């Protein structure tokens with residue numbers, strides 16, 4: 001038995017410790033190809049920090065030297081120096097931002113592509129248990145958030161550490177006693193910051209989750225199928241209410257988040273004022289006593305800004321790191337999704353499949369302990385038709401999923417031409433096997449593009465030929481834009497019957513050896529029904545087929561009928577012998593198929 005089910009709760013962000021060393025190494029690996037710009041960024045940060053130290057020193061010279069000696073030339077030079085260093089720092093800052101952006105966007109690109117690739121390698125199971133909004137949110141918001149982590153958190157961490165270190169050194173060099181006073185104030189705002197930070201982290205995490213929920217909800221209700229469901233069941237009012245509740249939760253959280261930051265800012269601002277006041281008090285007495293120059297105090301106060309601001313950012317940085325950690329955890333969780341449908345390391349190549357489909361003692365369960373298919377064995381020889389019948393929920397669809405390797409069996413082997421499907425390349429399998437389902441999936445693109453999904457290099461003549469065979473060419477030709485007509489979201493601009501005939505044309509273009517067909521149960525009008533039957537003829541002709549049968553003509557013509565009940569084959573054979581046996585088949589026949597005969 002596969003131990004897969006329930007292994008991951010796909011819908012929830014993983015909780016756990018902050019990033020491990022391995023995670024950090026991994027983030028580093030993404031940045032490694034960008035080591036050159038990263039090194040440049042670091043150099044820029046250092047230069048900006050050093051340049052930031054210069055103006056207060058020049059200010060001290062203005063007050064202590066240029067003004068007392070009434071040296072206008074020196075004053076001009078010093079002021080020009082102040083402006084010059086700021087300007088230079090600004091320019092370097094701009095360059096650094098552009099470098100950071102390139103690095104961050106490069107990493108985002110790699111992550112997005114990696115996740116997308118990983119998602120396409122999941123089994124159908126993943127998509128049946130994960131809300132599409134959740135996937136969207138990870139791919140867009142979480143990965144997008146990396147820009148903030150690199151451009152914000154990482155750069156500010158380096159910038160502030162460098163600035164604080166340099167500033168503290170300069171302060172102690174200027175006057176150690178004043179430096180001690182300046183530093184003594186620090187714990188007063190470092191300590192409360194920690195708890196504020198925790199609150200902010202909690203709110204921000206909750207906001208992120210609620211936002212993802214809101215996105216998922218919008219996705220679900222504001223799609224064609226969602227809208228249809230809402231409208232047809234008159235669900236507008238309750239849905240608007242539910243949306244309102246979810247949006248209100250986000251609103252409240254965002255207000256709380258902003259306010260948590262606001263109180264903190266007030267506290268910081270207070271200390272940003274108190275710090276200089278204390279310096280003026282202590283330093284002032286020093287000046288009166290003649291132990292310190294006026295310029296030194298002014299320079300000192302100017303440096304304080306360079307100390308308090310970065311320190312407050314640094315004490316807060318663990319909040320950003322926590323946010324970044326959960327961001328990366330969510331990203332890595334998707335990058336590490338176990339691949340259930342593995343591409344074989346050394347795939348067997350089927351150059352020309354004959355189309356022999358075989359199930360040998362196949363069992364499969366969606367959930368542990370509740371088998372969906374048990375011990376299924378049968379063979380469809382090239383060109384044969386195998387019909388699946390059975391009550392609803394018997395496992396017919398699941399069986400077709402195994403035939404196309406949307407799932408792998410837990411036990412037993414499904415093979416094509418004697419080759420276990422797990423040994424065939426995932427790209428090769430759809431070359432030989434194609435499916436026509438009741439619900440046709442189309443991309444919102446032109447008819448021609450949708451058709452060419454089956455054969456990229458199909459010529460216009462090939463498209464037309466397939467569509468003629470599928471009884472859809474006349475309909476398409478009558479459209480003002482013909483094959484260039486777009487089909488609308490999920491093909492909703494076409495009728496159900498048209499969509500199905502288009503699907504048949506698409507599979508005809510692919511020209512597979514094995515056809516999996518889920519016959520329509522929905523009652524199409526008799527003309528549409530007849531068209532589909534005519535369209536199916538060239539598709540079934542000369543191919544192996546596995547058909548979930550809903551039509552009398554199918555079971556009558558099938559080479560083998562498998563009767564499924566609760567995941568097992570309970571009867572098998574041709575129509576006449578099964579009917580004569582008087583078991584489940586004859587019961588189903590009388591309930592489902594005879595009506596058709598009578599009609």
Ligand code: ATP
Nearest residue numbers: 125128366367372391392393394395396397398399
């Ligand atoms: P119907 O004729 O109504 O389409 P079916 O014979 O095709 O039914 P399946 O769709 O194969 O039946 O379903 C077989 C059983 O597996 C059902 O009990 C169904 O509830 C269950 N099942 C189907 N898909 C999943 C899934 N993704 N996860 C868990 N259980 C599932």
